[in-house]
Amino acid sequence: MAAALTIQDLGKTYKGGVTALKGVNLEVAEGDFFGLLGPNGAGKTTLIGILSSLVNKSAGSVSIFGHDLGSDTAAAKACIGLVPQEFNFNMFEPPIEIVANQAGYYGIERSEAFRRAEQKLRKLDLWDKRQVMSRTLSGGMKRRLMIARALVNEPKLLILDEPTAGVDIEIRRSMWKFLREINDAGTTIILTTHYLEEAESLCRNIAIIDKGELIENTSTRKLLNSLKKETFVLDLEAPLAELPQLKTHKLKRVDDQTVEADICRDDPINTLFTELNAHGIKVLSMRNKTNRLEELFMNLVENGNGNGAIT
Amino acid sequence: MNTGEKLIALKAIVTKEILRFSRIWIQTVLPPVITTALYFIIFGNLIGPRIGEMDGFGYMEFIIPGLIMMAVITNSYANVVSSFYGSKFQRHIEEMLISPVPNYIILIGYVSGGVARGLTVGVAVTVVSLVFHPLNIHSLWVMFSMIILTAILFSLAGLINGVYAKSFDDISIIPTFVLTPLTYLGGIFYSISMLPEFWQQLSLANPILYMVNAFRYGFLGVSDISLLTSYAISIGFIIALYVFSLYLLRKGHGIRT
Numbered sequence: 001m002a003a004a005l006t007i008q009d010l011g012k013t014y015k016g017g018v019t020a021l022k023g024v025n026l027e028v029a030e031g032d033f034f035g036l037l038g039p040n041g042a043g044k045t046t047l048i049g050i051l052s053s054l055v056n057k058s059a060g061s062v063s064i065f066g067h068d069l070g071s072d073t074a075a076a077k078a079c080i081g082l083v084p085q086e087f088n089f090n091m092f093e094p095p096i097e098i099v100a101n102q103a104g105y106y107g108i109e110r111s112e113a114f115r116r117a118e119q120k121l122r123k124l125d126l127w128d129k130r131q132v133m134s135r136t137l138s139g140g141m142k143r144r145l146m147i148a149r150a151l152v153n154e155p156k157l158l159i160l161d162e163p164t165a166g167v168d169i170e171i172r173r174s175m176w177k178f179l180r181e182i183n184d185a186g187t188t189i190i191l192t193t194h195y196l197e198e199a200e201s202l203c204r205n206i207a208i209i210d211k212g213e214l215i216e217n218t219s220t221r222k223l224l225n226s227l228k229k230e231t232f233v234l235d236l237e238a239p240l241a242e243l244p245q246l247k248t249h250k251l252k253r254v255d256d257q258t259v260e261a262d263i264c265r266d267d268p269i270n271t272l273f274t275e276l277n278a279h280g281i282k283v284l285s286m287r288n289k290t291n292r293l294e295e296l297f298m299n300l301v302e303n304g305n306g307n308g309a310i311t
Numbered sequence: 312m313n314t315g316e317k318l319i320a321l322k323a324i325v326t327k328e329i330l331r332f333s334r335i336w337i338q339t340v341l342p343p344v345i346t347t348a349l350y351f352i353i354f355g356n357l358i359g360p361r362i363g364e365m366d367g368f369g370y371m372e373f374i375i376p377g378l379i380m381m382a383v384i385t386n387s388y389a390n391v392v393s394s395f396y397g398s399k400f401q402r403h404i405e406e407m408l409i410s411p412v413p414n415y416i417i418l419i420g421y422v423s424g425g426v427a428r429g430l431t432v433g434v435a436v437t438v439v440s441l442v443f444h445p446l447n448i449h450s451l452w453v454m455f456s457m458i459i460l461t462a463i464l465f466s467l468a469g470l471i472n473g474v475y476a477k478s479f480d481d482i483s484i485i486p487t488f489v490l491t492p493l494t495y496l497g498g499i500f501y502s503i504s505m506l507p508e509f510w511q512q513l514s515l516a517n518p519i520l521y522m523v524n525a526f527r528y529g530f531l532g533v534s535d536i537s538l539l540t541s542y543a544i545s546i547g548f549i550i551a552l553y554v555f556s557l558y559l560l561r562k563g564h565g566i567r568t
Contacts, residue, residue, distance in 0.1 A: 054405055054409065074411035106412075107317065
């Protein structure tokens with residue numbers, strides 16, 4: 001499959017001497033739903049800034065659907081739609097104008113621009129708000145407005161920088177559904193997010209960036225398979241007088257009716273229940289203590305590179 | 312982008328700019344009209360008759376072109392500096408920067424918005440002036456060409472100010488401390504022939520003097536400066552400011568990191 005994005009030896013050093021990116025190499029396949037994760041200040045937004053021409057690179061090259069961003073700039077830019085982290089539209093313009101004007105900047109004729117603006121605003125449940133001043137929209141509506149704007153030129157590559165930050169769970173889920181739909185329709189998506197559940201749920205491939213360097217770049221499935229141990233929280237039917245000593249698993253008391261159990265990936269989970277049964281302990285429910293990807297992410301970032309043991 | 316697409320992008324920017332100042336006409340169009348009407352009443356109607364003639368014309372007739380020009384200068388400048396800085400401040404300049412629209416189209420778009428506001432206010436002030444004195448037109452071509460060139464020049468200057476501005480203070484410093492004094496000393500209210508030799512020579516360093524005089528020539532047929540010099544200075548400034556503005560946009564000064 002052709003590459004939607006090819007990044008080679010990309011570097012960025014800001015005027016003050018801060019190096020945000022150190023020779024990043026990355027390839028995103030066409031049609032992928034790609035997650036770019038990393039702690040605050042890792043270089044994610046700088047990387048996205050370079051892809052969207054808002055940040056000048058210091059070294060390396062970027063190619064978007066085969067168009068070099070440095071030499072074939074207009075063609076490369078025409079392939080991209082960007083949903084930035086912070087609101088960056090005119091708060092004193094109505095949504096319909098914001099979206100239609102954006103289409104105009106891509107050379108889309110005015111009547112077609114308004115047709116597409118209507119289509120995108122309807123799709124994102126903003127049509128009723130098309131004529132209000134944008135500053136009066138709620139946070140979730142403002143996020144959806146930026147998605148509508150990013151889609152109006154029908155980009156082949158959609159870049160979303162924390163698109164669901166600050167929106168409630170219902171809107172977040174509906175945005176996930178929408179993003180899956182446009183990805184299924186063929187749009188390549190690059191997503192950065194702090195909600196690791198979001199990345200786990202949406203992304204087929206994930207790269208983790210830390211201190212300006214890629215420390216992991218693999219499929220979500222492989223990444224999750226590399227997790228060797230998970231901690232589960234068990235809600236018990238009756239209070240425990242004493243914590244039983246199990247042969248295969250170590251239990252930790254949370255409160256009288258709740259315990260935590262570490263389960264290694266290679267151990268069958270049945271043995272835990274067999275042993276608990278033997279001690280007359282009945283389990284009402286069980287859940288992961290943390291999101292699996294979150295656990296991996298913390299391991300990788302704390303180890304500082306991709307080679308650290310994932311436990 | 313092909314030429315047709317570039318023109319569509321330009322139209323989108325110009326439309327956006329015109330809608331911006333039209334939407335807030337009470338802040339953008341009305342105040343200069345009221346201010347200029349007050350100049351007409353105070354300087355033209357009340358004080359003017361005591362001053363007598365200036366270059367062979369009644370004082371009211373003499374100051375009308377200068378006051379129209381002053382409104383055009385301040386409004387074309389103000390439109391671009393506030394719009395461009397506002398787009399930086401709210402970061403919606405990024406809408407254009409991520410798109411394939413070339414820098415020169417962005418530049419022409421903003422300048423066209425400034426020219427549109429300058430001319431809108433200029434026409435409104437001219438209409439108000441008719442209440443006080445009938446319009447005297449010596450050369451419509453000179454009048455029209457000079458007002459367009461002036462609006463372009465000060466729109467470009469406003470854009471450069473907007474590029475460099477880092478706070479709202481920065482967009483008012485140049486208009487207050489540079490533009491207003493130069494405009495008032497640019498021969499709006501007097502002919503420089505009235506000044507002592509030294510001040511006459513110093514006035515020649517003020518570019519606004521050339522524009523005001525050429526514009527006045529379009530109305531009255533008299534000027535302190537040769538028409539050719541006025542055109543040469545105006546066009547020279549426009550070329551220099553255009554090249555510099557484009558350089559700033561290409562470099563991404565203040566808009567790209």
